[in-house]
Amino acid sequence: MRPAYGFSLIEVMVACIIMLIGVMGFVRLQSHIMQSEQSRHIAGIARQLAHEKLTDLRDFKTLHRMDENSSFQSIADNLGGKIVAGDIDISVDGDETELQRFNQQWQVRDQFYVDTDNDNVKDSWRDYEDIPNNHALPSLPEQKWVTISVKWTSAKGLTQTTSLQGIVSPVLSYRSIHGIQQTPSNQRVPRVLLAESAPAMKGSHLINGDVNVSFSQPSWPSDSASTDISITQFKRHESETEVLTQANFRTINCDCQIAGAGRGKTPSMTILKDQSLVNQPGSWVNKTVGIATAGQNPLCSSCCRDHHDTQTMLVEHSNYSPGPSAHQHFGINSNGDYTLALNIADPYLEICRFKRIDGQFEIYPDWQLINLTQFDSQYLHDESNRLAYQQHVLSSLRAALNNQQPASLPLPQINMFSGALQLLSRGIYIEKLRPEHIEFIRQKVASRQLDWLDYLPFYDIDVTLLANWRSSAEHIATISQQPYVLEVDQQHLQFGQYSRGRVSGLTIGQAQIAATIHRGNAGLSHRPPHVPPSNLHVSQANTLLLSVQGSAKPRSNLAISGDVACIVKQVTDYVPCQYQDPKRADYVDLTSLRVSDSAQEFTCDITINSSPNSSFFNCAPITEKWQGALHLATEPVNPQISLHWVSEALGIVPGPSITLPEPLTETSNFEYQVLIIVK
Incomplete structure (x- = not known):
C-alpha cells in the first residue's frame, strides 16, 4: 500500500491560523505606520504655520504704529501681521470635507540691549519688565522675542503642540540684508570702535559706512554642555542704536553612538547670492549616521545624526570639518584613553555648531579660527593700540583669504608689581565659504573696493x-586656569568664583605667558575634546613677556589680591549673582565698591570682569611685614546688600572690615576675598 502524502486538516488549520496572525500583525503595523505618517504630516503643517506667522510678523511696513497691524510697534501678544490668532481649518489629505483644526497663538517680549554691570557699556539683552526704571531706553524696543504656539487634537484625542521662537528686529524687510551697499561718497577705512570706559575689551568693528559688527562674549545657558554666541550688526545714531541683523550660534557637546548607514543632512551654509549673503539649508544625503544617547539636549539628535562627512561633501565643499578630510569619531574609555568608533553601537563624543535661522537652530559647518591673540585688559584703552589691533584683524582676514598664515600681534613687555592682573584672549573666526565666494572677495580686495x-x-x-x-x-607668576564650575558651597568657601587669564605676580623676575585654543568646535567648549590631542589643530597666541618688578630688600612690592564674589539669597539657598543679572544690575554696582587699608599706605583697585569671569581686588605695593585692617564700602551706601570678608584661616568674617591675623611676609593671592550678599 502506497503511503499517503500531503497535510492533515489540523496541520492546514494551524498553518492558516499562523498566517492569519501574521497578516493581522502586518495590517496593524501598516495601520500604525499610516497613522505615524499622518501624525508627522500634521505636525509638519503645524510647524509650517508657525514659520509663516513668524515671516508675517517680520513683514511690517513701518516702524511706528500707524494702524492696527502693519508696524513693528504694533507687534504684541496675539497682535501684529496679517494672519490673525485663533483657529485655522486646513485640509490635510486633499479632501475638503476632512479638515484638521489648528489653534495658533503667540507671545511677545519687548527687549533692549542694556548695561547690566554698570560699566557704561551695553552688554546684554533684557526684557522690558526686568530693566530698572533708571535706565534710559529708546522709543522702540531693539528687538521683540516671539514665541509662536500651534495646537491641534490628534486622532487619539490628545492635544499636541509645536512651538517656534524667533527674533523680530526693527528692520524693514527690504533692508534686512547682510551686505550694505556703499557709494564712493561714504567709503571709510574699516576700523575698531571701543568704549573708552570699558573694563574689559568690548566694542565693535566698523565694516562699511556706519555699519558695525559687535565683538562677542560667549555665555553658557545652563551648564558647560553648550556655549552661546551672539553677533549683532548695527548702526549707531545720536540717541539710540539701530539693529540691522543678529546671528545667534550655539556650540553643543553630545554623547553619540554609531548607527550605521542612513540618511543625514549636509550643513546649512552662508552663501553668496545676487551679491548678498543668504542662509542655504542643508540637504539630505546617504552616509554614516549616529544616534544620541538619552537625556541630552534635543539638538544632539541632529548633531549625532548629521555631523559626518562624505567624500562627495568634501568635493562639493558642503562638509562640516574645516580641514581637507573628514574628521574621525572617538570615544573615551574608563581609563581615559581615546578609542576609534567604527562599528555600530560604538560610543563617541561629538561637538557641533548650530545657527538660529527663522527661530530654529540649524546645524552649521564647524568654527574656523584663523588667529588668536592676547593682551592685558587695559591694552585697547590706548588709541595707538586700537589702531594696531584694527590692522591686525584686517591683515588676518586677508591672509585667510589667500590661505596664508596670519602674523601675530606684536606686543610690548608687561610690567607689574606683585599682585593680580587680568589678561584677555580673542579669537578671529571666519565662516566656511565656497571657492567662488572666496574668489569674489579676493577680487574686491585686489581692486581696493572697501566693501569687501x-x-x-x-x-x-x-x-x-x-x-x-x-x-x-x-614661581614668578602664575595664571588662573580654573574649571568651569559655578556653585555655592559655604562649607568650602565657594561662592560661584571662576577665573581664567588672571596673572598673579609672586616675586621679582620674568615669565612668558601663552594662551592656546583648539581651532575648531572643541575650542568653544568646556568639555574634553572629541578627538585625541594628536588629531587636534591647536592655535597659540603671541607669547607675552611679563616682568614682575619691585625692590628686593626691604621688600616693598608685596600685594593682597582676591575674588569679589556675589551671591543672591533665595528661599532655601544662595545662587551666584551671574545667574541673577537683573538683581546684580539693580543692587550691586561694583564701580561703587571701595577697598582701602586703615592707614592709607597703599592703593586697592578693583578689576570688573564680564560674567562669569570673577571680578577681583588688588592692593599694592605693600611693604613686607605690614599688618593692619582692610575695609569695604560702597558709595553711596546700598541698603540692599551686605558686605563681608572671607578668609582661608578665619572663614566668613561678617562686616566690612578684616584685620590680618599675621604680618604679611609674601604676596597673598586668593587667601582673602570679598563676599557681597544680595538680600
Missing part, C-alpha cells in the same frame, strides 16, 4: 574663559 568686509562673515570672540593658559615660570 560686507561679504566676509567674521567673528571677533572673547575666548578668555575658553583658552588654556600657561606660565613659563610659575
